[in-house]
Structures are given as structure tokens and as C-alpha cells.
Amino acid sequence: MEKILFLAYTQEDGLLPSAALEALSAALSLKSVLGSAELVVGLVGGAVQSAADQIAGCGASRVLGVTGPEFAVSRYSTDAVAAAAICKVAGATLVIAPGTSRWQRVLPGVAQRLGGVADTHLTQVEGADGSLKVTRWYYRQRMEGVIQRQQRPWFLLVDPGSQPAYAKPGATAVVEPVAVELSPAQMRTDFKGCRGAGQDVQTIRPEAKLLFVAGAGWTKKQADGQPHVKDAEGLILNFLKASRASLGSSKSLVDLGGEGEAVLSFLTHLNQIGQTGSTPRHAKGLSTCCHGEEPHAVGWRFINERRAINLDANCGWARGKADVLYVADAFAVVSKLNALLTAG
Numbered sequence: 001m002e003k004i005l006f007l008a009y010t011q012e013d014g015l016l017p018s019a020a021l022e023a024l025s026a027a028l029s030l031k032s033v034l035g036s037a038e039l040v041v042g043l044v045g046g047a048v049q050s051a052a053d054q055i056a057g058c059g060a061s062r063v064l065g066v067t068g069p070e071f072a073v074s075r076y077s078t079d080a081v082a083a084a085a086i087c088k089v090a091g092a093t094l095v096i097a098p099g100t101s102r103w104q105r106v107l108p109g110v111a112q113r114l115g116g117v118a119d120t121h122l123t124q125v126e127g128a129d130g131s132l133k134v135t136r137w138y139y140r141q142r143m144e145g146v147i148q149r150q151q152r153p154w155f156l157l158v159d160p161g162s163q164p165a166y167a168k169p170g171a172t173a174v175v176e177p178v179a180v181e182l183s184p185a186q187m188r189t190d191f192k193g194c195r196g197a198g199q200d201v202q203t204i205r206p207e208a209k210l211l212f213v214a215g216a217g218w219t220k221k222q223a224d225g226q227p228h229v230k231d232a233e234g235l236i237l238n239f240l241k242a243s244r245a246s247l248g249s250s251k252s253l254v255d256l257g258g259e260g261e262a263v264l265s266f267l268t269h270l271n272q273i274g275q276t277g278s279t280p281r282h283a284k285g286l287s288t289c290c291h292g293e294e295p296h297a298v299g300w301r302f303i304n305e306r307r308a309i310n311l312d313a314n315c316g317w318a319r320g321k322a323d324v325l326y327v328a329d330a331f332a333v334v335s336k337l338n339a340l341l342t343a344g
């Protein structure tokens, strides 16, 4: 019989990040298809009671916790001992965890310590006929692989954005503390703090409902024969501020900066969507001034509803890549959108 451990860490407010709630959904659906499997929850953090209460309705047989100020921060050595201790106490054969940067760094090492195996970037975890299969994409989301393994414990790191988040009402949970001894060497790395970009500079927002993509057209000469890069910056930033959308870019636009041309100052290669960029998972996408060529559009694979604004009725989006193409001037459309968004 499989023993499923849902393993997560708490965020600063003591609750679970949405990536963890998604991994919990995957664990619950796996439990339901595997029939006789038991579900145990394992939590790591400064304090874990609020997180345990948050998911108290999930039907776990036990909630195990490693707590203390040493475990409030992301540090390989302390996270690894905490995770390994919980896995041992739970007797886990399957460990389902969110595929966040913190866990992706640590859990493959924990699998090694426990003689197990880890798979990352999973988009589907399913049990058919009582056997478990997991799915991930390879080669920039062009090939889908289905994996089965006999080796246990098997660590399954679920890609954020690929599952519905667990959302049942909370209750009061009983947390069983798991004791962990730390050696001075394991505390050698000192966590100084987190420094992030300010709200309006941070343009990549994985949890946003909308992906707004800017293409190179924003920097091109417009109908009056002149480029209007400053206007473009203002329009895009105001749109992001009002809509809280995440900002993506075409490769051409981010490359322009490296070539010394005038570009949107807040864009970096991290914003790039596509074959050599990222493949985000927002529910909706709006492309502006971007041609929609295949190497770009391949990064939209997981965007469910796609719309584009382009002056060219024959652009790539018109060829089956967008649900709706507005043949229009993006400067005019986004300016009108901003007026509507700020009016209400």
C-alpha cells in the first residue's frame, strides 16, 4: 500500500503558498484513485499551526511538523534534515511537494539521502488501474513524457500553475512535532533576508490571471514615421498597474536592449516567452505589437484564452494561434483600456 506524504513549507505569514495548495490537490486526487493509500501531511516552518489549520479538512491521517526559527527560512542544510526527518516518520513511499525553487533545490538531495528518486516539473500525477503515472514536458514543452517508477520513496514535485488549488474550509488540526537535531555545520549558512523588486518594478507575476505580452512593435516607427518608446512605456506600465497582469515579451523586444536600441526599461530576458524563453500558465493572454511567430507562440501552449492586437491582419496570431485578433493600433487600444480600468 502506498503512503502519500504531502510535504510543504510555510510562507512568512505562516500559511501555505498557492503552489503548495496545488500540490495538495494533486496528492488528494492521487489518494482517491489509488484507493487504499494513506495521506500524511508534513509541514516545515517557523510555526506551522496556521498552515495545518488551513488544510485541516483534507482528510490526512496525521499532520507532522518540524518547527523553529531555523526552519522559517530557505536553507539547504536545515530544509534537507527537516524534510528527511518527516519522510522517515511518515514512512512515505510517495512524496508530493510543490515545485518551487526552495523545494526543487532541496528535495532531489533528500531523495538521494533516503535511497529514493525524484522527478520535477510534473504537470500531471495520475493513478490508472491502481498504478501511478506522472507527466512532464521536455524540450521546451514540445514532447510530453509519461513516467512510471518502482523505486521508493518517489518524490514528485508538481509545477505551480498546473493544478487547481485546494480550497476547502479550514478547521483546527493536531500537529505531531517531529524532533530534528541540527549540528553547528548545518547552521553555517546565515540567512540575511529577502530583497525583491518593488511592486511596480516587479512585472513577472506568476499568479496573475492575465499575461500581457509586449512585442517589438512598441518600439517601431508608427504612422507618423516616428517611434514612441516613452509613450509605450507609460501605456504598458499603467496597464500593468491597473490590471495587475504579468508582463511577457517577445525575444525581439528584449534583444533590442542588448543591441543598444531604445527599449522598455523594465524588460529583461526573464520576461521572454517562447521557445528560448518561458512557458507560463496564466488563464488568459493578451499579445500586443507582437507578430506571433511560432518560436514565440510555442510559449503560449498553456494559456487557455489568447487574444492579440496587431496592425497586420496577416500576422501569425491570425493563423490559428489566437482566439481573437483585434486588427488595431495597440497604442490606441491600450490607452482606451487604461482609461476604462482607471475610471471604475
Ligand SMILES: Cc1cc2nc3c(=O)[nH]c(=O)nc-3n(C[C@H](O)[C@H](O)[C@H](O)COP(=O)(O)OP(=O)(O)OC[C@H]3O[C@@H](n4cnc5c(N)ncnc54)[C@H](O)[C@@H]3O)c2cc1C
Pocket (backbone or CB within 6 Å): 214, 215, 216, 217, 218, 220, 222, 249, 250, 251, 252, 253, 272, 273, 274, 275, 276, 277, 278, 288, 289, 290, 291, 292, 293, 294, 295, 296, 299, 309, 310, 311, 312, 315, 328, 329, 330, 331
Ligand atoms: C531558434 C529561435 C528561437 C527563438 N525563440 C524565441 C522565443 O523564445 N521567444 C520569442 O518571442 N521569439 C523567439 N524567436 C524569434 C521569433 O521567431 C520572432 O523573431 C520574434 O518573436 C519576433 O518578435 P516580435 O513579434 O515582437 O517582433 P516583430 O516580428 O518585429 O513584430 C512586431 C509586430 O508589431 C506589430 N505592430 C507594430 N506597431 C503596432 C501597433 N501600433 N499596434 C499593433 N501592432 C503593431 C507589427 O505589425 C508586427 O507584427 C526565436 C527565433 C529562433 C530562430
